[in-house]
Structures are given as C-alpha cells and as structure tokens.
Amino acid sequence: MSTELLLLFVLMFAVTYPSRAVPLLAPGIERLPPLALLYLRLVGPAILASLAATNSLVASGADGANVLDVGIEAVAVAACGVLVAWRRNLVIGLAVAVAIVFVARFAGLA
C-alpha cells in the first residue's frame, strides 16, 4: 500500500472526524439552554428533508450551474414519503420509489 495515500486518507479522516465528534464529545452539552436543545431536536426532520429535496429536485444544468429539476425522481421521492406516512414502512416506500424510477427510465420517460 502506498504510504503517501495512507497519509492522505488519515488527513481526510482528520478533517472529517471533528465535525462528527466535537459536539458528541463536548462537555456540558446537557447544560445547553432549553431553546438550544429544542433547536437541536428539530434538526433531524429539517436536514433529512433538505437532503431528500436537494437530491431529488436540484440537478446540474448544461452550463454546470444548478437548476431546479422536477422530474420522475421527485415524484418517486414524494411517493416514498406518502407511503411511509401511510403504511409506516420504509421498505415499501423504497421499493415503490425504485420501481417508479426504473420503469420510467426503462420506458424512456426520464
């Protein structure tokens, strides 16, 4: 194994790990004000929805700029969300989302 590459991976770890660990390891996190704790509890739904929306609605345009793209991917993601809300089962939602995208692409619709 290349020692140089191994060093690069260790450095990549060194710039990644703090963002994962610092809040978890910080002393006194339980002494945050109640409003801060409430804020942190709302981060979950906010960032997961942000990840879902950006990954399904934003695409790279021909000139490299990001553009809004409401395509079959957005439909599939929305269908998954609705199914999970209805059936409380993520696997069913994922299966339907994959099926929608696969069929649409196979049929040349996307």
Add this chain to the structure above:
Amino acid sequence: MPAGQQPLGWEVDASRRQLLSDSLGIAVSSGAFGFVLGLAARDAGLTPLEAGAMSLIVFAGASQFAALGYIAAGLPWLPILVLTGLLNARHLLYSASLAPRLRYIGLDRRAAMAHVLTDEAFALSAAHFHRLGRVDVRGYWMAASVGVFVPWNVATVAGALLGGAIVDPAGLGLDIVFPAAMAGLAVGLVTGRRELVAAAAGAASGVLLSLAFGIGAGIVAGGLIGPAVAMLTPESRSQASPDSDMAGVPVDVATATSELADLDEPELGEPT
C-alpha cells in the same frame, strides 16, 4: 421508566426489527454505491487494499468520490482536504442533534460512535430513538453497521477487485434509494406542527440555496434554517403533553433526564 411509556422489552424489540428492516433497504443503496466507489478507486489507480483503507478510514461517501477525482487528476492535497472538510460539515448538525441524548454514554464509546455517524446512520437511529422515546445504543450500532458501514466497506473492496462486472446503480433506479430513504425517515420524525414546519422549511431553503450556492451549502443551510423557522411556530397541543415522544416533546429537563436514565437498564445493551 417514565410514566406513559409502553413496556420496554417489547417496544425495543419491535423498534429494532423495524430498524433492521429499514437498514437492509438502505444497505442495498450503500452497497451499490460502495461498489461504484471501488470501481472509481480502481480507475484512479488505487489497489483494492488502498480502496478498502480509504473507505475504512475516511468513511464519507461524497467526499471519497470527490477525492478520487482529484487523486486521478493529480491535484495537490490541500484542495482535497478543504473539499472533504466542507462536504462533511453537515455532520456537525447530526452530532449536535444526538449529543444531548447520548450524554450519559462513556466518552470512549461516543468517540467510536462518531466515526460511523453518516447521513444514513443519523436518519435510521434518529427514527429508532423517536419510536422508542429514548436512546438505544445497540440500535445506533445496528443502524450504522448494517445500513452503511459493513455494506459500504465490503462493496468498496468488491468493486475494486471485480472491476469489469459492472452494474450501474442508476440504471436499476437504485440512485433514488438515498433521497427516498431520507424523505421517508424525515416523515417518520414528523410528530407535530413544529417538526412539519422544520421539514418543510428545511426542504425549501435547502433547494433554494442549493440553486444559488451549491448542493453542499444548501443541505447544511436547510438543516440550520428549518429548525429556526419551526421555533417561530406555536407548538401543537400534542407536543405540550408530558408523554410526548422524543422528537415532539417540548424541552423539559425532567423528562429528558428520565428518558436518558433508562440507559442504565440492561435491555438497552452496549456495543461489544
């Protein structure tokens, strides 16, 4: 056990079964893209051992793909490290969100848990904690290992080894699994008006700011703006109940303390 909770053993087992089922769905996606990463690593000139070491040590998908492109192009390390740091900055939010709930776990265990804290691990474990109304350390490790860590690392090495036997995940529609899973797990966390507003505002601001400043910045901005907007929203009546579950409960130190005190119960388990 806090008043209003269901019997612990049944609830933990049922939630873990759901967690395992959800994790397996996400593992398909993790495995498929880990395989593609292995192929990309091979194309960039890495051996299977080097590709495997990268996934094991860095364990951050998007930044690994970006770094491989830079390595293949022969770019210097500084831009690789800056890009890696920026792409992974969103983990700060995950870590900060989980930190108050995990504060009674030993420091060494939290340090280990941090390395496997990914989008998927956060999403799966947050949904699991939400179902339980408190934390479950073994559940966290199930989510992180079954959903991501094991399939990602095994598939990276497999991709680097097998090379030509390529299955394009996008061709099978598997590229939709990640955003769909994030949407589904976000839906699972919406238990009241504030969570709904946080999710809607996070999604809207994430998209708008992605168009202006790039997807990485948009995702983080969505995670920051969504909760801020939600806090301006009056809480729904169900959220005011002291028996509300973890995601919807108003911040109440006594309730939070009783939830976390359950960590001492043996059923919750610890990583081995």
